[in-house]
Every structure is written in structure tokens, then in C-alpha cells.
Amino acid sequence: xxxxxxxxxxxxxxxxxxxxxxxxxxxxxxxxxxxxxxxxxxxxxxxxxxxxxxxxxxxxxxxxxxxxxxxxxxxxxxxxxxxxxxxxxxxxxxxxxxxxxxxxxxxxxxxxxxxxxxxxxxxxxxxxxxxxxxxxxxxxxxxxxxxxxxxxxxxxxxxxxxxxxxxxxxxxxxxxxxxxxxxxxxxxxxxxxxxxxxxxxxxxxxxxxxxxxxxxxxxxxxxxxxxxxxxxxxxxxxxxxxxxxxxxxxxxxxxxxxxxxxxxxxxxxxxxxxxxxxxxxxxxxxxxxxxxxxxxxxxxxxxxxxxxxxxxxxxxxxxxxxxxxxxxxxxxxxxxxxxxxxxxxxxxxxxxxxxxxxxxxxxxxxxxxxxxxxxxxxxxxxxxxxxxxxxxxxxxxxxxxxxxxxxxxxxxxxxxxxxxxxxxxxxxxxxxxxxxxxxxxxxxxxxxxxxxxxxxxxxxxxxxxxxxxxxxxxxxx
Amino acid sequence: xxxxxxxxxxxxxxxxxxxxxxxxxxxxxxxxxxxxxxxxxxxxxxxxxxxxxxxxxxxxxxxxxxxxxxxxxxxxxxxxxxxxxxxxxxxxxxxxxxxxxxxxxxxxxxxxxxxxxxxxxxxxxxxxxxxxxxxxxxxxxxxxxxxxxxxxxxxxxxxxxxxxxxxxxxxxxxxxxxxxxxxxxxxxxxxxxxxxxxxxxxxxxxxxxxxxxxxxxxxxxxxxxxxxxxxxxxxxxxxxxxxxxxxxxxxxxxxxxxxxxxxxxxxxxxxxxxxxxxxxxxxxxxxxxxxxxxxxxxxxxxxxxxxxxxxxxxxxxxxxxxxxxxxxxxxxxxxxxxxxxxxxxxxxxxxxxxxxxxxxxxxxxxxxxxxxxxxxxxxxxxxxxxxxxxxxxxxxxxxxxxxxxxxxxxxxxxxxxxxxxxxxxxxxxxxxxxxxxxxx
Numbered sequence: 001x002x003x004x005x006x007x008x009x010x011x012x013x014x015x016x017x018x019x020x021x022x023x024x025x026x027x028x029x030x031x032x033x034x035x036x037x038x039x040x041x042x043x044x045x046x047x048x049x050x051x052x053x054x055x056x057x058x059x060x061x062x063x064x065x066x067x068x069x070x071x072x073x074x075x076x077x078x079x080x081x082x083x084x085x086x087x088x089x090x091x092x093x094x095x096x097x098x099x100x101x102x103x104x105x106x107x108x109x110x111x112x113x114x115x116x117x118x119x120x121x122x123x124x125x126x127x128x129x130x131x132x133x134x135x136x137x138x139x140x141x142x143x144x145x146x147x148x149x150x151x152x153x154x155x156x157x158x159x160x161x162x163x164x165x166x167x168x169x170x171x172x173x174x175x176x177x178x179x180x181x182x183x184x185x186x187x188x189x190x191x192x193x194x195x196x197x198x199x200x201x202x203x204x205x206x207x208x209x210x211x212x213x214x215x216x217x218x219x220x221x222x223x224x225x226x227x228x229x230x231x232x233x234x235x236x237x238x239x240x241x242x243x244x245x246x247x248x249x250x251x252x253x254x255x256x257x258x259x260x261x262x263x264x265x266x267x268x269x270x271x272x273x274x275x276x277x278x279x280x281x282x283x284x285x286x287x288x289x290x291x292x293x294x295x296x297x298x299x300x301x302x303x304x305x306x307x308x309x310x311x312x313x314x315x316x317x318x319x320x321x322x323x324x325x326x327x328x329x330x331x332x333x334x335x336x337x338x339x340x341x342x343x344x345x346x347x348x349x350x351x352x353x354x355x356x357x358x359x360x361x362x363x364x365x366x367x368x369x370x371x372x373x374x375x376x377x378x379x380x381x382x383x384x385x386x387x388x389x390x391x392x393x394x395x396x397x398x399x400x401x402x403x404x405x406x407x408x409x410x411x412x413x414x415x416x417x418x419x420x421x422x423x424x425x426x427x428x429x430x431x432x433x434x435x436x437x438x439x440x441x442x443x444x445x446x447x448x449x450x451x452x453x454x455x456x457x458x459x460x461x462x463x464x465x466x467x468x469x470x471x472x473x474x475x476x477x
Numbered sequence: 478x479x480x481x482x483x484x485x486x487x488x489x490x491x492x493x494x495x496x497x498x499x500x501x502x503x504x505x506x507x508x509x510x511x512x513x514x515x516x517x518x519x520x521x522x523x524x525x526x527x528x529x530x531x532x533x534x535x536x537x538x539x540x541x542x543x544x545x546x547x548x549x550x551x552x553x554x555x556x557x558x559x560x561x562x563x564x565x566x567x568x569x570x571x572x573x574x575x576x577x578x579x580x581x582x583x584x585x586x587x588x589x590x591x592x593x594x595x596x597x598x599x600x601x602x603x604x605x606x607x608x609x610x611x612x613x614x615x616x617x618x619x620x621x622x623x624x625x626x627x628x629x630x631x632x633x634x635x636x637x638x639x640x641x642x643x644x645x646x647x648x649x650x651x652x653x654x655x656x657x658x659x660x661x662x663x664x665x666x667x668x669x670x671x672x673x674x675x676x677x678x679x680x681x682x683x684x685x686x687x688x689x690x691x692x693x694x695x696x697x698x699x700x701x702x703x704x705x706x707x708x709x710x711x712x713x714x715x716x717x718x719x720x721x722x723x724x725x726x727x728x729x730x731x732x733x734x735x736x737x738x739x740x741x742x743x744x745x746x747x748x749x750x751x752x753x754x755x756x757x758x759x760x761x762x763x764x765x766x767x768x769x770x771x772x773x774x775x776x777x778x779x780x781x782x783x784x785x786x787x788x789x790x791x792x793x794x795x796x797x798x799x800x801x802x803x804x805x806x807x808x809x810x811x812x813x814x815x816x817x818x819x820x821x822x823x824x825x826x827x828x829x830x831x832x833x834x835x836x837x838x839x840x841x842x843x844x845x846x847x848x849x850x851x852x853x854x855x856x857x858x859x860x861x862x863x864x865x866x867x868x869x870x871x872x873x874x875x876x877x878x879x880x881x882x883x884x885x886x887x888x889x890x891x892x893x894x895x896x897x898x899x900x901x902x903x904x905x906x907x908x909x910x911x912x913x914x915x916x917x
Contacts, residue, residue: 037575037576038571038572038574040532040539040540040541040574041540041541041567041571042541042542042543043541043542043543044528044542044543044544045542045543045544045545045560046528046543046544046545047545048526048545058518059518059520059521060521060522061520061521061522061523062522062523062524062525063522063523063524063525063526064525064526064548065525065526065527065545065546065547065548066525066547066548066549067547068547068549068552071547071548071549075523075525078522078523079522079523081598082521082522082523082598085521085598085601086518086521086601089517089518089601089605090517090518090519091514091515091517091518091519119567119570120570140723140724141723141724141725177723177724177725179724181733182729182730182733182735182838183838184724184725184729184837184838186725260514261514261515261612261614261648262512262514262519262614264514264614264646264648264654265614265615265616265644265645265646265656266616268652268830268847269651269652349524349526350524351520351522385837386833386834386835386837386843387831387833388831388832388833388835388843388844388845388866389831389845390652390830390831390845390847390864390866391652391830391831391845391847391864392651392652392864395845395864395866395917397835397843397866397868397916397917399833399834399835399836417835417836419835419836421866421916421917423917449895452510452512452615452616452644452894453508453510453512453524453616453618453894453898454893454894454895455895456895456896475836476835476836476838476839476841477836477839477841477870
């Protein structure tokens, strides 16, 4: 098929400054057992292509699911029309953007392919795991699911660039709701955070097969737990909350297209400005953030981004100092600053924009016990359930499913409805403890939304647990 | 797009065997998207896409799949026929589904309108011409949206709307901006010019020196666009039967009669006056309206066919997410023209942003002010307010602390484009609230 598409693309492409085709085919299968009953098996196959034309400084794109030569020709003509129409009207003269010319192939690491295990066996596994969740009469809803996605993308330019990438994603999840009267508490399997690239071997990296009973017990435990206390105190965040903290208050504010203003009408702007790179103290000396596409089992690894820029590991923040933004080739040209290969599209029907990919907090030297041991009075929170932050990505408030008090260096009472709030620009400077490599969890999310038109992409965040000094913490109403 | 869908449906239905039943659900669009920043074009393009959901039913067993249609009838016939065979082969391996429910009463509908949209390039010229010199950022989306249902029992439901949505902001500096919108099915230059002029007038206020206010409780006016954010969050699991029966609903206390909103608060799903299709993927038609709250008291849930079967009640044609698509909140008696005077001293909130639950069982929500939030003293607008976080329960905001709703309403069209352009809408008044809790 690739050769056929390549030939049709070459025949359909107009003679312009730059023309690319991005073909994306995706297959998904979602298996879901709820209250021990198999829900409808959802499968989908999707294929289409986006043609992008730059000519005379203008840019146009056209996305089509008609992959015949005439279909691609029509799309090319539409893209060309928009490129011509926007000459002298664009935010940047696209003639000045040197688009990459990749030559590469990339694939996810897969040890146990999804299709190597029969459907009935996968359903039986989910039934078995779901069956472990109803451990108490207070549990009113319980479920286990697997979401598999296989995606292949082919990127071509008329002058010979070619990148072929084959990805395999798996998202396992568990959920339990416990209820008493009008009080309900939910526990999940890291809120779908244990998502990885790979095959069914992913299920053995995050205790998916055995985590159920503990999650169920915790949900019931929360029903009778006291509210999280209110006050300024030390806060230890587990990796499945750190992923959200990194995502919202480091990742988004460092997206270069936000800094350049593209997102101001929707996802928002950023408190970060271009002059901060190279000198701004974003966090304490303990804060080291990398854009790392080389961790191949992480959710958003790839060989090159959707503008063809090869992906390499880069420090974003080093010893607390801001070094570079998350910006792809177009944004880098507009800003005159180096970024990373993160120009990404949700699929063939959306144009690439600056996105997070794998954005990780590098490990420190403490065990989890050592982090908790430093705390005289504080809270340990895990598993995100609420997120809200202002449009400059500064004032945030996040909530977790589960928390435990820390008193005199030890975990004590379980508390419910834990929330905390702060300001990104100062919060990371209160980082005073970082877990070591053994405490790191490689997590991510299938749902990062942004862009006009809107796009939802996968992101990866690997992090150890971290300790923060004097954070404003509080509980429920 | 809908004519080929009908032909494809007819063709697939002839391929059924024995007692098989087939349902088909099409969603497609032909859209132009033009993205602006700093009064120039960032990206411009076109998206043509269509997906077909097939559900093959054999007794109580069924299997479903979603495929992309190419637009070429011959290719799509082959793709769909192949998928049908795959589903047929899959069914024997699946257990019976106790909650399967599909429409067996044939009720066909056809809601299509003549396309009156201008060529998008002309609109872009118009936008850049009218807004020249302004720091404009936003998106223009335009074109046809198609939805179709067909089943082997002979039902056909077709829906097409040709519409546009220009959603934009005029920026002063940093995060100080005015949010604007113009949407419809016919582009009228004079109407657009009035919107531009109105936005620029508001920008004059935004250019004043901003005021930073301390956390505390404030009297607040929530414009319809701000109120829409709160109601949209409530739609996230608030009104569906499944969320209620599984005790996940943030409105559980209202459902159980332990809490209520202000008397006179009448909220409904108003399909009749909304813009969304009136049918769901199993072929059930939606009633003209479903009362969600009546006189401040929780009334009826939205019920998908699957929930209907699971909980033994009748469906009201809700989609699988059981989420309102055409919200309608009744007007109050607060004179819209005197909102500033009624507000007196407090904050006038045009937009809220990034709402979430901070205590779901208590329906406590948090979020940020955004765009034009103004400090008002003695009924006079004084200055823009730097962004503030609120954190309060819906039962207070729309219950005990709700002073009143305005006597006029705005029709708000959802500008969302995740996966495809939305057809959701809301018709809402503004709300005057006492003691809104600001926390950061």
C-alpha cells in the first residue's frame, strides 16, 4: 500500500515550494467488563491522509479519507488553494521555515502482540480481574478494561523524505465506586495512567493483574475516612499525581505555540516568556525535566514528529533553570530559539501543532520512606481525580483520589477528598525531595486536549514521588 | 454524503443472513478550518471525513465496529461488506448481551437545509479586513455536518446542517482579552461588523489598569457564557441514569432529594429547539424535551437504550454518554438591562475556564475567571480583574446564593471540534450570585 500511496502522492502533488503527505492508519479494540458483564466490544479502523502545501509564503492543508489518486489530487488542490489564498496573510513567511527531510523507520517495542492472544482469553482475563473488585457490599460499581491501539504513519515529501512509524499502545484500567448514602468514593488504576507502548507484556509492568483487591479496599476505606485537613504543610505526591503536576504546570506553559500566542483563544497563553529561557529559575536545584523520546515503552515515544523532525532527548529544565521550550520546527523559526521535536497531530485529520510528548522528571536520590521520613506534619496524595489551572498555567488546584497523613515521619490516618493549590511560578521552587530511580513510574495519559481545531493526543510522564515544602492543602466541603 | 449513505445502507441490508439485524450510524463533515493569531493566518485547511458504525445483531448477541468511509461508493461498499463479514465471524465468540436494546419501531426523519454559506476564503478576507490592526486570535470553522441512521428494519434518519462558527478573542496584552463569537448558517457582514465593534468597545475597558482582588466572597454576575461553563461541567456525569444508579453523579444529593437549586430554576434538554440531531446510534428518537430540573428540584435523567435495558426503564433517546446536547435554562425576572445596577459592587464574569470538581459528591466545583472579568462598583464598571479561582458548590451558586436569572437568554453554540465539529448548543440567561467564594 505504501508504494501505491507514494506513487499517487507524487502524481497528485502540485509543483510548489513544499508538499508533504502524512498517511495515518489506526486500529483500536476496546474490551470492557463491568459488574462482571462483558460490554460491547468496540473495534475501529481508520485511515486517511493529510496533504500540506507551502507556497509563496502561504500554507494550506487538506485531509481526506479518499486515498485514490483523484482523491489525493483533489486534496492537493484544496491545500494549494489555501496556500495561495494565505500568501502575505500568514503569521510567518513559510518560505523561511526549513522543513526537515527525515529518512527513518521506527516501531514500538512489542513482546507479546495483542493479536497473539485470542479475544476470548483477553475477555476471560478481564472477567477474572473484574471478579476481584466486588469485595464489599458498599461497592456499587466495578469494572476492568483494556484499550489497544495500533497506529501506522507514513510521512512523505515530494523531494524524497520518508518516515514510517509503527506504534502499539495499551491502556489498562480498573475502577471501583464505593457508596454510602450520598457519599461516593472512587478508586482507579492510576486514573488510566499506566498506559504504555508495547504489547500485552505491559500488563505485567504495573500490577494490573493483582491491584484490584487493594483498590477496592481503599475505596471502601475512604467512605469512612475523615476529610483531608486544611493548612499549609509538606506534601508528598505519588507518581500518578506527579504526572498531572508535571503536565499542567511545566508541560503546557512551556509549549512554544502558547508562548507565541496561538492558543490564546482556547487552551490559553503562558506565564513563561521567551526571554526566560536560559536563565529563569523554574524550580529548586532538584528539578530536572527532560523531553525524552528514547524511553521506548513510554506512551509518547517516536522516531520523528509529524513535521518530520527526528526526536532526540533534551533537557528542558536543568538543576531548576529553564533551558528550552517545547516547540517544533515552525515555532522554533518563529521564536528564533531551539526547541524539540514535538509538532504532533492527533491523526490524519488534524494539522501538527506543538504538543507535549514524553516529559519526564528525572530521579533524585531518596527512597519513598526517606521522603516521608523528612516530614513532621504533612500529607501523601496519590492518583489524580481533579485538575484545574488558569489560562496562563499559573494558579492551579488539583485533587486526588486517596491520601494519608504524615505525622513525625510516618504514614498514619487515611483521609478523603485531598486537594491542594498553588502557583506554578513558585510551586516548583518548593521541591525539596525527589525519589530515586527505583521509585520512578513510567506513566502517561491518552487525553491531552489542545488546539483549534481541537486535538487530543497521548503524552508520557515518568516521575518518582516528590516532596514539596509548605503547600496549601485542604479537603472536601 | 447522505445519499451515498442511504445507498450503502440498502446494499448492506441485502447481505444479511437469517434473523440478523443491522444498525448503521454515520457521522461526517466537510469542514474548512482557518486558525488566526495576531491578526494573521496561522493554519488554513480543509477536512473531509466520515465514519460508519455498524452493529450486527443476532438474537441477543451482537458485535460492532467503526470504519472510515472514503467517499468512493465502490470502495466503501467493499469496506463495509468486509467489516460485516468480520462481525458475523466474531459474534459466535461473544456472550449474549443482557443490556442490548435497539429501536424496533420504524420512525424515519429527514432534517436537511439548503447550504447558504459563503466561500471560506471570502470570509477570511472579510475577517482580516474588519479586524485589521487588532491582535485577533481564534478559529473560523465552516461547512457541512452530516449524521445518519439506518437499520435493516427500514428506518432512515438523516440530518445535515451547513453552519459556520467564528470563535475569536481581541487581545490587549498578556492575558487581558475580550472573547467574541459569531455563528450561524448565513454569514451576514453587518451582523459580523456589529460583533467586531462590540468586542472592540469592551477592549477599551480591558485596557484600563487591572485590579487584583483578595480571596473572599464576592457578589458576582455570571454572563450566559460563564454560566454555560458551570452547566457544562454538571453535564459531565450529572444527568445520566447510569451515573445516578452507580452513585457517580455529582448531583446525587439532588437526585436523592437532599439538596436542591433555587426555586424557579428550570433546566431541560430541549432537542426541539436545539441544533443537534434528534436521533441516537440505536435509532431511538429523542423527545422534544426532557426536564432535568423543575422549580429547583431534580426531575428526570437522560436514559440511553443500554441504561434503559439495564435498569428497566424507558429510554429517552440519549446517547451512550447520557449527556445533554441542547441545554435550555428558563429565563428569570432580573432585568438584563439593569444587571450592573443589581450587581452593585462585585465582579462581572464574562467567561470561566477549566472547571472541575473539587468535591464531587458535594458538587463542589473549582475554576478560573478568564477573559473579560470586570470589577464593578456601585453599578459602574471600574477595571478588569486579574484572574481569580473560585471554589464553591453548585447548590450554593445556583441554589441558596442565586439572586436571580436574567429575563433574556442567549443562544450559545458549542465551538468544540474534538474529532469532529460539535452540534451542541445552550440557551441560557445570566445569573446574579451572592457570595461567590474566590480562593486564589
